[in-house]
Amino acid sequence: MNGTLGHTGVLLGFAAAVVGVVVLLTALVRGRPGGLRAGRIYAPVILLGGVVAVVAMQRALVTHDFSLAYVADNNSRSTPLIYSITGMWSALAGSILLWGVILGIYVTGVVWRFRRRADDQLVAWATLVLYVVSAFFFGLMLGPADPFTHVSGAVPANGLGPNVLLQDNPLVLFHPPMLYLGLVGFTVPFAFAVASLVTGRVDEDWQGETRRWTLFAWTFLTIGIVLGAWWSYQVLGWGGFWAWDPVENASLMPWLVGTAYLHSVMVQQRRGLLRVWNLSLVIATFSLTILGTFLTRSGVIQSVHAFSTSSIGPLLLGFFGLVLAVGVGLIAWRGDRLRSPGGIDSAMSREGAFLANNLLFVLFAFVVLLGTVFPLLYEAVNSGSQVAVGAPYFNRLVIPLGLGLLFLMAVAPALPWRKSSAEVMRGRLAVPAAIGVLVVVGCVAGGITGVEPLLAFGLGAFAAASAGRALVLSVRGSWRAARAGGASPARATLAGWRGFVGRANGGMVVHIGVVLIAVGLTAATAFGQRGTVVLARGETGTFAGHTVEFVGTRVVRTPSHVSQQALLRVDGGAVFTPAISQFGNGTQPVGTPAIDSSLSSDVYLTINSIPSKGGAWTFGVVVQPMVMWLWVGGVLIVVGSILSAVPGRRRRPTDPVSTPVAAAAPPAPEPAPREPAVDREPVGAGEAP
């Protein structure tokens, strides 16, 4: 029953996508606007097919319908409801189903957004590309990644249950869908890039659209990555949040290139430059998404995330080749004719900084890509021998890139478009740079040594101060403009908050979030300490300045697992309970860490070994400063992204709260105490076209 329903949904989605491709292609070739409009209807049908299949899968999981092989492998009678639901993305076939339904949402979203412009060839080509991608993913579910296969032989009485690591923390409910909303979302900018290359229209108008879709996907991908780091910190028991694992890299690469695009698209919107470059970035982002899916789902690379392998590898690889050939081929065909006239005037300008930022981000992505596929390349050249690329490689190359990006983050927001002079920059950057230097001096006085941490903290403070300065100016501008417009001080204060809204201002909030993450990452990795304490019940031990008292033990039984918990009192305060859990169906035990978190430092506790007869237990202790900053920074990035998606003040010149262009900077009679250069500075709200 569930199997039939699911198959029906998948088939419906696939058929709709294929028919949609045929209808749109025919109409485009013959130049029939009626056909272009008729082609729209297949998008909601694809979505419907996906939803039907998801409903069937969820019903099967929640009701433990073990007649489906997927359910028998990823669910058991004792699996709690939440992990039955998440079972859909615990293995390959279900993940593809999630991918398919999210793609259906995006395709429908695009068709709805452009419903009045369906006659436009560019929109039709983009829709066509989206249909092709949908056909591919629904096609996978008809063949090698069929989530609705019937079990062979008799229906088992009970299933295996999800991978034990995936039923230990409710974050599993959010992390994969967020990640997929991000990764799948990059299909939309790719579709528009292909469409504009085919139609030869690279005007800045569609770049605005593409940017918005990219920002949407990017935000979800950011949430997904941060949640993934949080999940591995909470679950995996080694106190780390990032392991340069191929799956992590697979999500990081599109993020890096997407970030580069979000910056360079501003250069195009503002100055009409970098058109072909932007198209290339969008195509690269989507290609990396598919490559990452291939690397992690085909079994060519082993990883902690290789929860499933299957025969879909060659298909994904072929699709990657197709995507790349189409994208790069179109650029080879059209690229030179679409290039923008003119170039960047001066390296010391906003666009020059964006270009440098782009080069660093692309290099960063390349470093990650090389580290991920190098073992395979090496093995191909030296057959039979293996090489592992580990954290040292990534750290050595990524730390300088990260420091370079921090520096650009500090300088770029103060740079004007076109060109700048040393005096202007001195005026704008004196205070942020002084704050950076003060932080370094403070750190040295506080006993921190090491070039990299000091640089990271100093540049981080510099960048945060620079972003904060831009926000302060923007808020002040809004406030003064409101006052000049006759608003009461209270109303003007309210209007001041508009200074946080808009592309540039939201971006500054994102920057502060990134700085928090960079500082947290540096502190936690450079100054983390790990060790063990061996304690008998009632004893107290110390590690890295923290005391741990072994209060007692407790056994907790739930239908799905039995946990052996240790009660540990940290620094004489609260009691924390790391555990070792034995899940049903006889798999190996899983350790669950307990974390005493605070803004300044985390104490991370695990049970390393339990004596078979009474005696001392061994506990793993990891003390890492400022881990919480990572999560706070992640939240700030999301907040900033949302703020920057809201149109800024100047987009609606008729809006009574809004201000005319000249008033965005403080008017001349106002005393501008230290910074005369401020008057000409393009502050936040002045970024719109």
Place this chain on the structure above:
Amino acid sequence: MTGVVDPPTVAVPPAAPPPRRRHTARWIAVVVLVVAAGLVAVLATRPPAAVVEVQSPLVGKSAPPVRGLTVDGKPFALSRPPGTYVVLNFFADWCEPCQTEGPELVRFAFEHQQTGDARMVSVVFDDSTSAARSYQATLGATWPTLADPHGTIALSYGVRAPPSTFLIAPDGRVVAYVVAPVTAADLDGLIARAKASGA
């Protein structure tokens, strides 16, 4: 299209020479395509999940303790540091890939018994002691095999599925982690690499 260089038609010269168009984007695109085609070719010819080393936070760190009762009921503890290379193999008798690597492990153990520079230690992973004992006896494995009934050793090594094999250097550091069936040659290669890097 611009893809084809115009043939040199002398008969009808254009009124004004067209502005020379730069082909930077095309050349870069062609280079990218060639590199990508190479990458795809390499990826396409990779055998799925060959002997694959996995990154583990343990690699480079000192090996967690290996001690407990063997499947024959005798106490065993791996000395720290072990003084020789130690191949720590997690297995179960129900695990099919373990059966393919079993004879290779026996060969490896035999070869290195002569030279004395490496030895085997096995740990039962999620299996009954009796099944594991008879499995090892059938195989001819005479090295210590720990029962690990609560999975504490597996847990401390972060093992998720058998077969999983760790190589521990004489100084007690973990130098490699492989999650797939290994051959004697693989293990020799890993040891040679570890020696070359000064372990």
